[in-house]
Structures are given as structure tokens and as C-alpha cells.
Amino acid sequence: MSAPKGRGELRDQPRRTRTGPLSEPLAPQLAASETDRIIYDLTGIEHQFDALLDELPGISIRFALKACPVGEVLRCLAARGAGFDAAGPTEITQALHAGAPADRIHYGNTIKSDHDIAEAHRLGVRTFATDSVEDVTAVATHAPRARVFCRLTTGGDGALWGLNRKFGCAPDDAVRVLVTAREAGLTPAGLSVHVGSQQMTGEAWQQAIDTLAGTLTALAGRGVVPDHVNLGGGLPALGYRDRHGNPLDPPLDKIFTVLREGMDRLRDLTSAPLDFVMEPGRHLVADHGAVRAHVSRLTRRRQPDGTDAHWLYLSCGKFNGLYEMDQLTHRMVFPGHPETEEHVSAIVAGPTCDSDDAYGAGRYPVRVPASVTSGDPVWILSAGAYATSYMTQGFNGIRPLPCVCVRGQEGHH
Numbered sequence: 001m002s003a004p005k006g007r008g009e010l011r012d013q014p015r016r017t018r019t020g021p022l023s024e025p026l027a028p029q030l031a032a033s034e035t036d037r038i039i040y041d042l043t044g045i046e047h048q049f050d051a052l053l054d055e056l057p058g059i060s061i062r063f064a065l066k067a068c069p070v071g072e073v074l075r076c077l078a079a080r081g082a083g084f085d086a087a088g089p090t091e092i093t094q095a096l097h098a099g100a101p102a103d104r105i106h107y108g109n110t111i112k113s114d115h116d117i118a119e120a121h122r123l124g125v126r127t128f129a130t131d132s133v134e135d136v137t138a139v140a141t142h143a144p145r146a147r148v149f150c151r152l153t154t155g156g157d158g159a160l161w162g163l164n165r166k167f168g169c170a171p172d173d174a175v176r177v178l179v180t181a182r183e184a185g186l187t188p189a190g191l192s193v194h195v196g197s198q199q200m201t202g203e204a205w206q207q208a209i210d211t212l213a214g215t216l217t218a219l220a221g222r223g224v225v226p227d228h229v230n231l232g233g234g235l236p237a238l239g240y241r242d243r244h245g246n247p248l249d250p251p252l253d254k255i256f257t258v259l260r261e262g263m264d265r266l267r268d269l270t271s272a273p274l275d276f277v278m279e280p281g282r283h284l285v286a287d288h289g290a291v292r293a294h295v296s297r298l299t300r301r302r303q304p305d306g307t308d309a310h311w312l313y314l315s316c317g318k319f320n321g322l323y324e325m326d327q328l329t330h331r332m333v334f335p336g337h338p339e340t341e342e343h344v345s346a347i348v349a350g351p352t353c354d355s356d357d358a359y360g361a362g363r364y365p366v367r368v369p370a371s372v373t374s375g376d377p378v379w380i381l382s383a384g385a386y387a388t389s390y391m392t393q394g395f396n397g398i399r400p401l402p403c404v405c406v407r408g409q410e411g412h413h
Contacts, residue, residue, distance in 0.1 A: 022333070022381055025406045026290050030379045031335065033292040036315055038387050038401045040068075042076045044288035045384075049080050052235075052280065055256045056263070060277045062106060064233050065091045067281030067385045068289070072405040074098035077284070085233075085279040088112065089119040096123065108279065110135060110151055110167050118142040129192060129230075131169045133180050140184035148181045149190030149230055150174040152211055158204045159196025159234060160327050167194070171215040178224050190277075191215055192230035198282065198328070199234035202254035208232075209262035216269050228275040229266055231259065235278075237286030239382030241329040243364040248328075282385035289384020291321050291401065295376040296351055298344075298368065310346035312368050314378060317350010318357040321383060321401050323390035325350075325359050329366060333379040337369035344370045352396040 025041045033039070049061065062085040063077050069091065074084070075098045083104025084095035095105045102124030107117075110131040117128070121143035128139050131151045139146055153168030169177065178188035191212055195204040212229055219226065236250035267274050293316035303309050318325055325348075332348075346368040349358035359366065391400045 022290065022379075026288075029404065029406050030290055030292050030333075030377075033377075036291070036293050036401055038289060038291045038321060038383065038403050040070060040073055040285070040384055040403070040405045041288040041407075042072065042405050043407050045073060045285055046076055046080055048284050048288065049077060049082060052278075052283070056259060056276075056278065058276065059231075059263075060104075060275065062104070062108070062230075062277055062279050063284060064108075064279045064281030065095060066389050068285040068387075069094055069389050070403055070405065071098065073285065074100075078104075085281075086120075086125075089116055089123065092120055092123050092125055102126070106149075106277075112138075114138055114142050121146065127189065130177060130181070131167060131174075133177055136177055136181045136184060136186065140181070140186050145185060145187070147187040147189035148178070149192050149226070149228070150177045150181075150188075151192045151194070152208075152215060154193055154195050154204070154208050154211070156196040156204075158199055158201035160198040160200070171211060171218060174215055175218050175222060175224075178219060178226075179222050182224060188219075188224050188226060190226040190228040190230055191219075192232055192277075194232035194279075195234040197234060198236045198240070198250075199255075200236060200248070200250050202251055202258045204234075205231075205255055205258045205262065209258070209265065212262075212266060213269060216266060220269075220271070225270060225272050226274070227272065228277055229263075230277040230279065233279040233281050233283075235280045235283035237282045237382055237385060239287045239331060241331055241366075243329060243360060245329065245366055247331075286385035287382045289382075289387060291316055291380040291383045291387065293321075293378045293380055295372050295374055295378060297374055298346065298370075298372050309365070310344045310368070312346040312348045312366075312372070313351060314348060315351055316378075316380065316401065317352060319350065319352055319354065319392045319395040320398050321387045321391055322350065322380065323386055326356065329359055329364065330383055331381045332366070332368075333381065334369050334372060335377050335379065337372060337376075342370040343367045351398060354395075 029039050062083040064085045078099040085108040086092045087109040106127040107120045107125050108129045110129050127147040130148045151168045181188045193208040195208050240248045293314050296313040298312050300310050345365040347362050347365050
């Protein structure tokens with residue numbers, strides 16, 4: 001991994017971590033597109049990666065591949081020095097094809113079959129996440145002498161998706177897991193946390209640091225000294241809207257301060273050097289991807305409660321690019337319709353026959369130009385995270401969006 005640049009170092013391009021705007025390469029590509037597609041700004045993603053290294057000097061980035069399994073995106077991050085957090089052999093293979101060496105890829109899923117452990121080991125991966133003695137036993141059998149890091153559970157408070165039910169273990173269980181790993185001939189290499197996806201508070205990170213500190217101390221008492229801490233994912237994107245259409249405002253400055261101070265605190269607790277890893281996903285790609293869709297229909301309907309409501313049906317929805325629309329709202333741009341014209345409050349829905357294919361499952365209206373008509377283009381911003389990975393292969397016969405990656409004024413498939 002290339003050496004990170006120091007905080008505050010000037011760059012050729014301004015940072016985008018604080019604003020989440022429609023980046024310069026995306027706007028002309030969206031305007032020129034006559035058919036639906038999702039467009040990624042590779043240069044913006046690279047700048048976001050650089051800015052994260054500025055904020056957290058010395059950290060190793062393992063991009064959460066599931067957030068954007070697009071080959072060109074993965075290749076540009078690998079070339080920048082990123083490794084990958086992979087959830088299974090297929091993602092490991094994608095990461096290798098993107099140019100990442102096996103020692104910059106870890107198997108970050110605590111849920112894995114014997115076959116998949118063995119396949120990951122065959123592919124060259126030597127670092128595995130775990131959270132149970134049973135999993136440690138399987139890793140020791142099918143990936144002998146591997147390195148394991150144990151995922152601690154977190155509360156998930158403050159995140160749009162808490163991720164606190166399926167993964168992780170309590171601190172005392174983590175000690176037992178890593179001691180068992182040592183006895184089984186594995187290297188008890190680290191601890192990890194995940195504070196929830198799109199984490200909106202600094203307090204969640206502080207609580208995770210506290211848990212890590214206590215667990216490191218307990219491990220030291222058993223003679224286990226991990227060589228790294230994985231701070232997981234959860235860093236937020238900036239361009240989303242709340243259910244009332246207002247921009248979300250995650251406290252990134254506070255989050256980064258908590259992380260820097262926490263890293264210093266954890267280093268002071270160990271008798272050996274302690275490295276840090278992070279697994280950002282949406283933070284790197286969400287605000288640098290946008291969907292070009294179109295209007296199917298704006299209609300006024302009588303609701304079950306007897307009230308009338310406007311509904312805006314789009315060509316893109318939950319099953320072809322906007323899977324997370326039940327939890328968040330994207331900023332939408334309607335080219336050719338100025339902000340000064342009349343608007344209506346409309347529920348935005350996708351094109352399928354599924355009743356969940358709507359913002360907030362049809363509960364949260366957004367501001368829409370009253371004069372939009374069928375076929376009008378719509379730009380859906382901050383759509384770069386999870387759009388491609390959650391896309392179905394043709395639910396209701398609606399094909400997945402084609403993907404285009406751009407740099408400057410030039411794009412390519």
C-alpha cells in the first residue's frame with residue numbers, strides 16, 4: 001500500500017468529502033444519456049479515497065467489495081493501494097482480478113462453509129474474520145496456520161442499518177475465540193467492530209473504541225497480543241436526504257476526531273505495534289455514482305384512507321438500482337424543470353408490481369415538478385453504493401441498469 005499523504009496536504013483537486021455534490025464528470029454524462037444507466041465518477045472515488053487517508057494517516061483500506069462490485073471501480077481502488085473486504089470466494093476472485101494481491105484481501109464474512117474456507121485458502125487468502133469457536137475450528141481445519149480476527153458485537157444505535165443481530169460476539173467470548181484459535185495453530189491476529197451502515201454519530205465509534213480497549217486488555221491477560229484492529233465500515237455518505245427531503249448532515253469531523261484519538265488510545269494499550277484497518281464501502285462510492293432514469297407517470301390517486309395523493313412512477317426502483325429506498329431518500333434532479341416552477345408533494349415509486357417498490361414503502365412524499373410527463377429524464381444522485389450489487393437480474397422483466405464509468409468528459413463501458 002502506498003504511503004498515505006499527511007493531513008492537510010494540498011491536492012490537484014478539491015476534496016469532496018464535505019459536500020457530496022454532483023461531481024463535474026457526472027453532470028455532462030447524465031445530460032448526454034438518452035437511456036437509463038448508472039454512472040460512476042472514478043476520479044471522484046479516487047479523491048475520496050485520498051481524503052480518507054488524509055483524515056486517518058497510516059490506516060489500511062480494505063474496500064467493502066459488496067458496496068460496488070464494478071470491475072473498473074475495483075481496479076481504480078486497487079491501483080490506489082486499496083485492499084478488499086470480501087464476503088466469499090467469488091468476491092475474492094473479483095478482488096484478485098482487479099489487481100489486488102492476496103495479502104491485501106481478507107475474508108470478512110464470519111459466516112462461511114467449509115468449502116468456501118478451503119477455496120479462499122486455495123486462492124491465497126490468509127486472513128479470516130470469525131466470531132465463534134465453531135468457525136475457528138473450521139478455519140483451522142481448512143485453512144491451517146491462517147490468521148483470524150474476531151468481530152465484536154456493537155449496539156448499532158445511530159446507524160440507518162444497525163447490523164447488530166447476525167454478527168459479532170461479546171468481549172469475553174472474543175477472548176475465548178482467540179485463545180482457541182491460538183491453541184488450534186492459528187494466529188489470533190486482531191479484533192474488529194462494525195458500528196452499523198451509514199453511522200450518523202460519533203458516540204457509536206466512541207463506544208466501539210471502549211469495547212475494543214477492554215477486550216485488548218483482557219486478551220493481554222491471556223497472553224494474546226493482536227497485531228491489528230479492524231475498525232470496520234459505517235463511515236457515512238453525504239448526499240442522502242431524510243424523509244422530509246432535507247440533507248442528512250453526518251458529523252464527519254467529529255467521527256474522524258474520535259477515530260484518530262481512539263487509535264492513539266488503543267496503541268498505548270499494547271506492548272507491540274498495532275496496525276489499523278478500515279472497511280469503507282458507501283463512504284467511498286455513494287456520492288460518486290448517479291442513476292439516469294426517466295418518468296413513467298405522475299398521477300393523482302385516491303388513497304385507502306380517502307385522501308388524495310400524487311404518485312410519481314419512475315423507470316428505476318427498489319429492484320433495479322434503488323434497493324435502499326425504504327430507508328433513505330436520494331436527491332433527484334429533473335432537467336428542464338427549474339426550481340421556480342410549481343411543485344407537488346408526491347410519493348416516488350419504481351416500476352414493478354411489488355408494493356415495497358416505493359420510498360418508505362409509499363409513506364414519504366418528495367417535492368416533484370408538477371409538469372413532469374412520461375419520458376422526462378430524472379437524475380438520482382448519491383446512488384453509487386449497493387445499486388449494482390442489489391440489482392435483480394430481471395424482476396418483472398425489467399433489465400438491470402447498464403453501468404458506465406467516467407473520467408472527466410470521457411466515459412466507457
